[in-house]
Every structure is written in structure tokens, then in C-alpha cells.
Amino acid sequence: MLVGVLIREATDADWPAIWPILRQIAAAGETYTWERDIDEATARSGWMKRPPGRTIVAVEDGTVVGTAYTRPNQDGAGAHVANAAFLVDPAYSGRGVARTLCDHVLAQAKLDGYRAMQFNAVVETNTRAVTLWRRYGFEVLATIPEAFLHPVHGYVGLHVMYRKL
Amino acid sequence: MLVGVLIREATDADWPAIWPILRQIAAAGETYTWERDIDEATARSGWMKRPPGRTIVAVEDGTVVGTAYTRPNQDGAGAHVANAAFLVDPAYSGRGVARTLCDHVLAQAKLDGYRAMQFNAVVETNTRAVTLWRRYGFEVLATIPEAFLHPVHGYVGLHVMYRKL
Numbered sequence: 001m002l003v004g005v006l007i008r009e010a011t012d013a014d015w016p017a018i019w020p021i022l023r024q025i026a027a028a029g030e031t032y033t034w035e036r037d038i039d040e041a042t043a044r045s046g047w048m049k050r051p052p053g054r055t056i057v058a059v060e061d062g063t064v065v066g067t068a069y070t071r072p073n074q075d076g077a078g079a080h081v082a083n084a085a086f087l088v089d090p091a092y093s094g095r096g097v098a099r100t101l102c103d104h105v106l107a108q109a110k111l112d113g114y115r116a117m118q119f120n121a122v123v124e125t126n127t128r129a130v131t132l133w134r135r136y137g138f139e140v141l142a143t144i145p146e147a148f149l150h151p152v153h154g155y156v157g158l159h160v161m162y163r164k165l
Numbered sequence: 166m167l168v169g170v171l172i173r174e175a176t177d178a179d180w181p182a183i184w185p186i187l188r189q190i191a192a193a194g195e196t197y198t199w200e201r202d203i204d205e206a207t208a209r210s211g212w213m214k215r216p217p218g219r220t221i222v223a224v225e226d227g228t229v230v231g232t233a234y235t236r237p238n239q240d241g242a243g244a245h246v247a248n249a250a251f252l253v254d255p256a257y258s259g260r261g262v263a264r265t266l267c268d269h270v271l272a273q274a275k276l277d278g279y280r281a282m283q284f285n286a287v288v289e290t291n292t293r294a295v296t297l298w299r300r301y302g303f304e305v306l307a308t309i310p311e312a313f314l315h316p317v318h319g320y321v322g323l324h325v326m327y328r329k330l
Contacts, residue, residue: 026241033239035240036242073312075199075200076194077201077313077315078323080312081312118309118312121239143306144283144325145281146280146281147245151242158239160307
């Protein structure tokens with residue numbers, strides 16, 4: 001756990017702090033399958049999850065430095081497998097914010113009764129994320145070939161990553 | 166191509182014919198990750214795709230006997246991989262309706278510029294579907310273990326299936 005970083009449930013009041021982070025990461029186009037010019041309404045409805053989904057923020061000295069959501073990866077008979085996504089303000093990267101978010105997300109997902117967690121689309125060139133998820137016990141179940149058009153590397157694979165909880 | 170079955174784009178007027186098929190297949194709970202008591206509004210918004218998605222119907226003698234949709238499996242930099250789903254009225258199963266729909270969906274997806282097609286959640290005990298998709302050149306890239314709670318077989322895997330177009 002990072003000293004000085006508080007994790008709490010996100011509220012509507014956090015969105016104005018989350019949106020610039022999301023917009024910046026979307027615009028870079030290297031790690032998420034969002035439109036690079038994603039509009040605020042689409043971003044907001046996609047990120048701010050309603051129950052049984054959850055959205056959290058990582059706050060340092062009153063500043064939102066990262067955020068994550070968890071939700072059922074499928075409905076109905078597939079709702080016992082969670083999905084999650086993470087954003088860290090690039091200005092605060094390399095300081096353990098993603099790890100702090102992940103610690104919380106995994107513990108809460110287990111508590112919520114999910115049996116496993118699945119990431120559907122981890123860009124294979126996002127080695128920082130892939131390395132982190134592997135450290136957290138996620139394995140690559142498959143790589144969808146050429147499923148992501150990276151602005152620098154061209155067509156690269158998307159990993160399906162998975163771990164039990 | 167099945168003789169006597171016409172494939173055309175679905176319109177709002179087709180929904181009253183699609184809904185009983187979808188509801189019946191959802192209620193059985195064996196092949197899709199939908200709530201078994203899915204409500205009509207959720208079903209409709211999930212099935213009747215807006216552009217760039219497409220929804221089609223298979224019509225025999227004026228009766229909707231099957232339906233399918235195609236959409237980008239991801240947004241943004243992942244939108245060149247299509248996703249699709251298929252429903253056949255159980256009263257018309259075993260007559261090639263799924264094949265007729267699949268022939269059309271694959272050809273149209275290619276025409277629409279998709280480079281590949283991915284199914285995210287094919288229930289592994291749905292051997293009729295798995296066999297059909299294999300015949301159509303799809304391969305199982307991964308099986309998410311115990312990701313589907315089948316009403317008869319308990320926890321079974323969900324295949325991620327894929328083919329280039």
C-alpha cells in the first residue's frame with residue numbers, strides 16, 4: 001500500500017478530476033480501445049459504473065491521481081467473473097498508484113463474491129501493465145492477433161488475461 | 166444457402182418477432198450470458214444494433230426464423246475486429262438457418278472492412294455452435310475456465326473464438 005494514497009468509492013463529484021486523466025490516456029491511443037477523441041458523455045457513462053459495478057479513486061493530498069472500475073465481465077450466467085480497468089494520471093506514474101488500486105480491486109472483488117477476474121483487451125505492447133498483471137497472478141489465456149491498431153507499432157495483439165480470486 | 170430463406174436488414178418492425186425467440190433462448194440459460202428473465206428493453210437495445218453495428222433477420226414465408234448482429238468488438242483502435250451473435254427460433258433448428266445467417270454475416274463483415282471476427286463467450290457445452298464455427302474457420306484461442314454457470318452442467322468454460330476475414 002502506497003503511503004499517503006487513499007482509496008475510496010468514486011462519486012459524481014470526482015468525475016471532473018477523472019475526465020482529464022481519461023481524456024489524456026484516450027488521446028494517446030496506446031492502451032485502451034476507446035476513440036482517441038472520445039466525448040465526455042461516452043467516457044463518463046463508460047467509466048462511472050452503476051451497481052453491481054464499482055468505480056474507485058486513488059486520492060493523494062486531495063488530488064485524484066488514479067481510478068479503477070470493476071464490473072461483471074458478462075451478464076447472467078457469466079456474472080461471477082469480474083472485469084476491471086485502471087487509469088493512473090501520467091503525472092503520477094511509477095509511484096505505485098496502479099498497485100494500490102489493484103490491491104484494493106482484487107480484495108473488493110473477492111469480497112463481492114466474484115470467482116475470477118478477466119481482462120479482455122490488454123494491449124501487448126503495454127508492457128508495464130502486462131508485467132504488473134503477471135505479478136498479480138494474471139496469466140495470458142490468449143492473444144487476439146493484430147486486434148489493436150497502435151499509433152506507433154501498427155497492428156499488435158490484445159491479451160485476454162485471467163486469474164482466479 | 167438455404168432455399169426459401171431470405172436474409173435482410175432488420176427494422177424496428179421486426180422486433181416483435183425477434184423478442185419471443187430471444188426471450189426463449191435467454192430463459193433456457195444454456196447458450197448466452199444474458200439474464201434468464203431479461204427484460205424486453207434491455208434485450209432490444211442489446212440486439213437491435215445501430216450503425217456501425219448491423220442486425221439482420223432470416224425470413225421464411227414471411228416468418229422471422231432467425232436473426233444475427235454484427236458490431237465492432239471494441240471501439241477505437243480495436244474496431245477493425247468484428248463481433249457477431251446469432252439466434253435461431255428453436256422451432257426451426259437443424260434446417261440450416263444458422264449457416265445461412267453466418268454466410269451472410271461473414272460476407273458482409275468482410276465487405277464492411279473488418280479484418281477478423283471474434284466471439285467472446287461461446288459456451289463450451291454448446292457443441293452445435295462450436296462445431297459450426299469451427300467449420301466456418303473459427304478457432305478456439307482460449308477457454309475461460311468455469312466462466313459460465315450452466316443450468317445443467319454447472320460451471321463450464323467460455324470459448325474465445327476467432328477467424329480472419
